[in-house]
Amino acid sequence: MTFHYTDPDGHRIEATPGYVAESAAVSFMAWNAYGDTIRVDIPVARVEELIAGIRDTARQAAIGPNPQHIGNQANAEDCPACIGTNPPYPFLCPGGQP
Template identity: 55%
Template sequence: MARRTMALRKARAADRQKRRAELEHLLARLDRHTLLDTERPLLRARVEQLLATDADLRRTIAGQQTLVQRQARQLGAAHEAIREAEQDAAEWKKTAATYSGLHSSAEQDVADLREQLHAYRAVEAQRQAEPRPAAKHSGGNAEDCPACGPNPPYPFLCPGAPGTRADRVRAFLAEQTAHLPTPEPQS
């Protein structure tokens, strides 16, 4: 294909050179006023051919200029799209960095919470493993008694500690006054 194109170009160039030489010869004879009547139509044909070629070339150039302008607009739009894409990429990069920072912070928070949960479970397991003293009835209001539970039956009275009523009163008074200082014996 390239050889054929090159051969066509060479043939066109040779034809152009031949026409130019003929036209220069005819114009030189016209300047000397020695142009024959048979050469006048030949001169006219060559000039009309040049004018037609000139018009074709002008149309081609105009079309090429239009094409170049269209491609320049497309190139400008492509550059604008690239610029916008780069700006969007920069914004997404900032957003990704923000989310990455939040993600690493959240991962650290989750790790801290897991560590706290592990410590809490260890303490709770230790507390559950310790022997508890048996709950004792306190007497009085059953809702306040650890042995009666949170929902005692009606009439909400604790049966009290085993023993006599006097023992329960003494135990109650001792419990209530345990925090008071004991008086010094008087001499």
């Protein structure tokens, strides 16, 4: 079985059974619009790690970037990154600190 995907810009990716260091692997081939090719071989033992990483990345893409602190002594109640963090009195945004 081979998996194929082409994005709206015509870039393609294909996953096929393969080998890396004499072990079973999934070989990914990708082509850009100019026909340049990239190949990445993922050992079968690490395929679930790859899929989990893609799921996590997709979840992050769906919710958007992490909120950023306003900083500059702003009221923490107005800062999207401070919401729910219960900053110490006087409730000012720490400005860029996690």
